[in-house]
Amino acid sequence: MSAPSFSLVGLGPIINRWKYFVAGAVALAAIVSVVVSLLLPNVYRSTAIFIPTNPQTADPDRLLEENTQMRGQLELSSRAEDLDRAITIGESLPVAELIIKKFKLYEHYKAGTPGDDNADNYVLSEFGSNLSLVHNEHDAIELSFADRDKKLAADVANAMVHVIDSVNQQLTFENRRTVLDLYRRRYEYLSISFERSRRELVGARRRYGIFGLEMQGRYLAKALIETETALRKAEASGGDVTGLRRAVRGLTKADGGNQINLESYVSGTDSLTMFVARVADLQNRLVAARSAYESADLSLKGRISSLYQVQKAYPATRKFKPVRSLIVLGSVLAMFALSVVFIALLELYRYHRPTATPSA
Template sequence: MSSRSYSLLGLWPVVNRWKTLVATAVGLALVLSVIVSLLLPNIYKSTAVFYPTNPSSTDPDRIVSDGGKLELGGRAEDLDRVITIGESQTLAELIITRFDLHTHYKVGKAGTDVADQAALEEFNSNFTIVHNDRDAIEVNFLDEDKVLAARVANTIVLAIDSINQQLTFENRRKVIDLYQGRKEFLEREYSAAHDSLLQGRRRYGIYGMENESRYLGRAIIQTETQLRQAEGEGNSSKAAGLRKALRGLTKADGGNFLNLENYVKGTDLMATTYARFADIQGRLIGARNAYETAKLAISGKISSIYVVQKAFPATKKTSPVRWLIVLSSVVITLVLSLIFVTLLELYRGNLTVGRPGPEPQS
C-alpha cells in the first residue's frame, strides 16, 4: 500500500470550525497590544563620540618643557582603558548621585542597598559604551527625558576624561611634594652656607675682591723695603713705625683687618666654603625651576580625549516601535491559536490530515 500524502489544506476545516475562537483571540491580542504599546513611554537615545589621546602626548611636563603636541590614540591599550573606566562602578555611582537617578527611576531613597542596586541596574541597562569600527568610542544613554539623556551622556564623557587624567597624573602630586621638599631643604642649606661664608669673610678678611692677594703682597713688599731703607739710614723712629706696619700686614694680632696670616689661613677654607655655596646655589635654582614647572604642569588641565560629537537631545524616539509590537502580538497569537485548536482536534480524534491514496491493483 502506498504512503499517504499530507497537505496543510486539511487544517482548513479545523480553522473554520474554530474560527470564532481564533478570531476572538486575535482580536483580543490586537486590542491589548495597541493599549500596551500606547501606554509604553517614548525612549530617546543620545550619543557622544570621542577619540582617546595618547597619555604621553598630554604629559604637562613634556608640553611645558618640549612643546609636545596632542596625538590621537586609537591604540588598543588606550581604548581598553577608556572603556574600562566607562564601565566602572565608580563612574556609575558618580552619575547616579549627580543626577539623582534614584528619584528619577523611582527606586527608593538613596543609601539603602535595595535602592542603590536597583538604580545601578537601571542605569547600566540604559548606558552603553562601545568601540566602533572607526576606532572611536561611542557613549549611548537611553531615557524617557531626551534632554536628560543628552546631559547624562555628555557628563559621562567629562567624567571619563577626569578619571583618565587622575589615573595619568595620580603620582604627579607626590612628585610635587618631593620637589617642594627638595627645594625647602636646599633653601635651608643655602642659608647655612651663606652664613658660613659671611662669618669666614669677617674672620679672615677675605671678600673675594679682584687682585686682593696682589694688593696685600705689594703692600708687604713696599713696607718691608721702606723698613730696610730706614734701618740703613739709621732712622730708628721711622723704622719702628714701619716695623709695626709690617707686623700688622703679616700677623693676625698686628691690628690690620687684612693680613697675610689670616689670608693664608682662610684661603683654603673660604675656597671650600664658596665652592659649596656656589654648588648649593646652583642646585637651589634648579630645584626652584623644577618645582615651579611641576606646579604649573599639574595645575593645567589638558583633556585626555578628543570629543568629535557631543550628545544632543534626540529628535526621534528610539523605542518602542508600536506597529511592530502590535503586528508581532497578532501573529504570535494567531499561530498559537492554530496550534492549540489543531492539537485539540487531534486529541479528540476529529482531525483527518491528508487523503488516502489509490488502492493497489491485483
C-alpha cells in the same frame, strides 16, 4: 495507498489556496505594528568621545630624574590599561549610583522609592541598558547615553565623563601627594644646607680676613710692593725704616696686627674658594628646587585632567530609536512566515489524517 509526499515546492499552491487568510494576517500585523510603533516614545542618544591618558607625571622617579622638565600636563598617549581602566570606572556600581542620585533617575524612570530592592534593580538595569562605553578603532572611548529626554541624555553623558576623570585622578592622588612631599623635602634640605654653608663662608671670611678673593689679592700685592719699595728707599737714604718694617710685617704676617694680610690670605684662599663654589652651587640648586616645588604644587595639586575630551555630548537632533519602518517591516515578515508555517502544518495534517473505513 501511501499519502502523497509534501515538500517546499508545494507551498505556492498552498499559499494561493490560503491567500485571503495570509493576506488578512499580514494586514492585521501591519496595522498593529504601525499602532504600536507610533505609541513608542522617541529615544535620543548623545555621545561624548575622550582619550584617557597615561598619568606618568605622577611617577616620583620620573619627576626627579635629572634634566627632566616638570610636566604640567599629561601625555597624549593611551595604553590598553588606560582604556580598560576608564571603561571599568565608567561601568562600576559607585559611578552608576552617583549619576542616578544626581539626576534623580528613580523619579525619571518611575521606579519607586530608593532602597527598595526591586526599584534599585530596575533603575540599575535601565541605566545600564541605556549606557554604552566602547573602545573605538582610534584608541578613544565613545561614551553614549540614551533617553527619551535629549537634554538629559547629553547631561548624563557629560557628567559621566567628569566622574570618570575625577575617579581616575583619585587613583593617583596619594602618589601625587607623595611627589609633592618629595619636592618640599628636597627644597627644605637645600634651603638648610645653603644657609649653613653661607654662615660657614661668612665665618671663614672673618677668620681669614678675606672679603673678596680677586680684588683683595690685587690690593695686597699693590700695597706690599709699594711698602717694600718705600722701605728700600728709606734704607738707602738712611731714613726711618722702623715704621715701614712694621707696615711690611703687618701686610705679610697674621700676627702683624693687620686684619687683611698675606699670610691669612694664602691660608684661606683654598678654603674660601671651596666655600664660595659650594654656596654658589647650593644657591643654583635651591633656586631650581624652589621653582620645581612651586610648579609641582600648582600642577599636582591643581587637579590636572586625566583625559582629553575630544567631543562633548550635545542634545541629539535625531532620534536613536525606535526605527518604526523596521518594526512594521519586521512584524509583517514575521507574521507572513508564521502564517505560511501554520497553513503548511495544517495542510500536512490533512494529508496524513487517517480516513475512516466503511463498515461491512
